[in-house]
Amino acid sequence: MTSAQVDQHRDGNEAVRAEGSEGEGYQRGLGARQIQMIAIGGAIGTGLFLGAGKGISKAGPSLILAYAIAGLVIFFIMRALGELLMYRPVSGSFSEYAREFIGPFAGFVTGWTYWLFWVVTGITEVTAAAAYMTYWWDIPQWVSALVFTVILYGANLISVKLFGELEFWFSMVKVTAIIGMILICAGILTIGFSDAGDTASVSHLWSDGGFFPHGVGNTLMTLQMVMFAFLAVELVGVTAGESKDPKTVLPKAINTVPWRIAVFYVGALIMILSVVPWTSFHPGVSPFVAAFQKMGLAAGAGIVNFVVLTAALSSCNSGMYSTGRMLRDLALNSQGPKLFTRLTPSGTPLVGTTVSAALMLVGVWINYQWPGKAFDYVVSFATISGMWAWIVILFCQIRYRAKSDRGELPRSEFRAPGAPWTSWFALAFIGMVIVMMGIDKDARVSLYCAPLWAVILGVAYLVLKRRNPEAAAFRKR
Numbered sequence: 001m002t003s004a005q006v007d008q009h010r011d012g013n014e015a016v017r018a019e020g021s022e023g024e025g026y027q028r029g030l031g032a033r034q035i036q037m038i039a040i041g042g043a044i045g046t047g048l049f050l051g052a053g054k055g056i057s058k059a060g061p062s063l064i065l066a067y068a069i070a071g072l073v074i075f076f077i078m079r080a081l082g083e084l085l086m087y088r089p090v091s092g093s094f095s096e097y098a099r100e101f102i103g104p105f106a107g108f109v110t111g112w113t114y115w116l117f118w119v120v121t122g123i124t125e126v127t128a129a130a131a132y133m134t135y136w137w138d139i140p141q142w143v144s145a146l147v148f149t150v151i152l153y154g155a156n157l158i159s160v161k162l163f164g165e166l167e168f169w170f171s172m173v174k175v176t177a178i179i180g181m182i183l184i185c186a187g188i189l190t191i192g193f194s195d196a197g198d199t200a201s202v203s204h205l206w207s208d209g210g211f212f213p214h215g216v217g218n219t220l221m222t223l224q225m226v227m228f229a230f231l232a233v234e235l236v237g238v239t240a241g242e243s244k245d246p247k248t249v250l251p252k253a254i255n256t257v258p259w260r261i262a263v264f265y266v267g268a269l270i271m272i273l274s275v276v277p278w279t280s281f282h283p284g285v286s287p288f289v290a291a292f293q294k295m296g297l298a299a300g301a302g303i304v305n306f307v308v309l310t311a312a313l314s315s316c317n318s319g320m321y322s323t324g325r326m327l328r329d330l331a332l333n334s335q336g337p338k339l340f341t342r343l344t345p346s347g348t349p350l351v352g353t354t355v356s357a358a359l360m361l362v363g364v365w366i367n368y369q370w371p372g373k374a375f376d377y378v379v380s381f382a383t384i385s386g387m388w389a390w391i392v393i394l395f396c397q398i399r400y401r402a403k404s405d406r407g408e409l410p411r412s413e414f415r416a417p418g419a420p421w422t423s424w425f426a427l428a429f430i431g432m433v434i435v436m437m438g439i440d441k442d443a444r445v446s447l448y449c450a451p452l453w454a455v456i457l458g459v460a461y462l463v464l465k466r467r468n469p470e471a472a473a474f475r476k477r
Contacts, residue, residue, distance in 0.1 A: 030242050032249045034164030039236045039253035041171030041314055044178065044264050046128065047229025049308045052269070053290065054283035055222045060213035061205045061278055063222055064269045070226045071261030074233055076426040077390050079416035080397035081237050082254040086414040087400060089246040093237040095329050098392045101399040108335045108461050110392050113453070115326040117385040119356055121232075122319030123363030124382070129312035130364075135305045145364045148313060153357040156320040159346045160242045163321050170314035177307040178264050181288060185271035188295065200275040208277050224383070224437045227430075229265075231386040232315065233257070234393065238322050251414045319360070320353055327352030334468060335461075381449040383437070387430055394423045394430075 030038075055063045081093075090096045094114060099107025130144035155162045188200045205211065212219060236253055243249050272287055276294045281287050286308070292300020328349040330336030340352045398420045403409045416422060437443040 030160060030164045030239055031244050032252070034161075034168050035236065035239060035243055035249045035253050036256065037168040037171040037175075038164065038239060038318075039233075039256060040175060040260055040264075041167060041318075044171070044174045044260075044311070045229065045232065045315060046125075046308055046311050047225070047231075048178075048265060048268070049174075049288060049304065049311055050286050051225055051229060052287050053281050053285045055225050056269075056273070056278050056281040056287055057283055058214065059219040059222045060209060060211070061273050062212045062216075062219040063226075064205075064266055064273070065211075066219055066222050066226045067229075067261070067265040067269065070223060070230065070429075071258070071265060073426045073429045074230050074261065075257045076416070076418075076422040077393055078233065078236075078254045078257045079414075080419065080423050080426070081234060081393045082251055082414045083397055083412045083416045083419070084393070084400060085237060085250050086247065086412040087404075087410070089243070089250070090329075094234070094389050094392050094396075095326060097396040097400075099333065101396040101403075102392070104335075105461055106392065107333065108330070108464075109454075109457050110389065111326050111330040111335065112457055112460075113385045113388050115323050115330075115356070116453070117231075117382055117389070118319040118323045118326075119359050119363070120382045120385075122316050122323070122356070122360040125312040125315040125319070126360060127364050127368075129309055129316065132305055132309040132312065135302070142365070142368060146361065148316065149357055149361050149364070152313070152317050152320050153353065156317070156324070156353055157344055157346075157348050157350065160321075160348060163317065166317050167314060167321075170310050170317065173307060173310040174314070175264070177288075177303070178268050181291070182263070182268055182271050184295070185275045185291075188275050189271075199277075202274045204274055204277045205270070208279055213278070221436055221440055223433050224440065224443050227387065227433050228383050231383070232318060234389055235318050235322060237393075238325055247413065254414075316360075320357060323356035324349035324353030327356070335464065381446055381453070383443075383446045384434070384450055385453075387434070391427065391430060394427050398423050 052063070055066070059066060084097050085093075088096070088100075095107050095111035098110040126145050126148055127141070129148050130141040133139055133144040134141065152166075155166055185200075189202065201207075236250065269287075272291045276291050280294060281290050286304050288304045288307070289301050292304065327336055327340040328343075331338055331340035331352075340349065340355075342350045344350045397416060400409065400412075401416075401420050401423075404411045434447070438447055
């Protein structure tokens with residue numbers, strides 16, 4: 001490539017970046033405090049508060065190692081995303097990067113798949129939130145689901161600042177609960193109070209059948225659950241187009257990933273499994289509830305129920321936010337209906353958020369009416385569709401790094417350490433997890449819907465391309 005061609009290519013990409021970051025029409029209403037909590041909250045969800053019980057019963061204390069290794073991979077993914085965000089901070093995020101570095105079809109697939117991921121996740125989480133309300137009051141679940149959906153929908157349409165404020169407090173509840181549990185467990189281990197004081201010991205991590213009580217194989221099989229727990233950590237990338245100071249705030253948020261995982265996952269599990277033997281935990285029972293019961297703290301179940309309620313509402317809130325942005329990004333690139341480009345006076349995507357919220361409500365109704373296997377298949381698709389975003393992030397970062405190293409694109413101010421090798425390692429790890437999902441009869445259902453969804457997207461893309469063959473959305477940049 002000649003120097004003139006390099007300059008022309010760079011000028012073209014500068015125009016694309018300017019169009020993406022300044023021409024989206026959003027308001028930069030998310031401050032550092034909110035972005036930090038969105039980043040923290042994305043890594044803490046029901047996968048930890050409820051799902052960890054199944055993982056502990058399957059892998060014992062070695063689940064701690066599974067979370068640590070998976071957490072390292074998540075850090076590689078987030079640093080790869082950070083490098084791309086500093087190159088071009090746009091609200092379309094993964095879809096935009098896929099469109100630029102892989103091709104227009106990849107952007108189309110990524111945008112619609114991530115949208116589906118959050119719609120399905122929103123359905124399951126608002127359903128769960130409604131179920132959690134019955135712990136205190138005998139309220140019909142459809143009433144709670146409707147009220148929650150309407151409130152979060154309204155908050156997301158009022159302003160992005162209100163969305164960020166809600167997410168801040170939802171995350172604050174989760175963080176406070178985990179830190180509180182860690183401090184209580186530390187007090188039991190050192191002072192010995194509560195019903196668990198006499199038996200609490202760090203030796204529980206290796207004395208009850210060893211660190212790998214069911215073998216290394218079973219620990220590997222828990223990786224799919226562990227990775228599912230981390231889904232939504234990438235949401236911070238979608239906020240790039242609405243962050244007040246993305247160049248400063250986003251790197252700080254991403255660099256907190258290691259200590260977040262070390263404290264909230266690894267640290268919490270070490271403490272809980274030191275106070276309560278891993279043999280006391282069972283699938284379907286929150287390890288936090290089981291630990292509180294073992295300690296003789298009767299209020300524990302109610303506290304955990306409140307925390308998982310906020311975790312579910314936090315996920316619904318994130319779903320409302322991200323689905324509207326993804327649909328608008330697709331529409332702006334002629335890969336979705338133009339009506340999705342409409343914004344409210346406060347700069348929030350009106351039609352995209354409305355359609356997504358309506359689908360969430362329809363999904364909740366279907367779930368109540370026909371809670372059969374067909375719905376379970378759709379819900380399980382959330383896992384593989386969420387990991388698709390990670391695969392795209394890593395592959396785009398590898399492509400971007402190669403181009404920036406050749407001087408075809410400007411170097412990012414926030415380069416991923418060890419890349420591209422760390423990105424290739426993370427891709428290989430995700431590939432191994434997908435293989436594990438195929439081996440596990442309980443998890444392979446999440447792979448069944450992927451080919452059908454791919455066919456639907458392929459046909460839809462061909463129809464759009466035939467209707468508007470000259471559109472820039474169907475030509476690689």
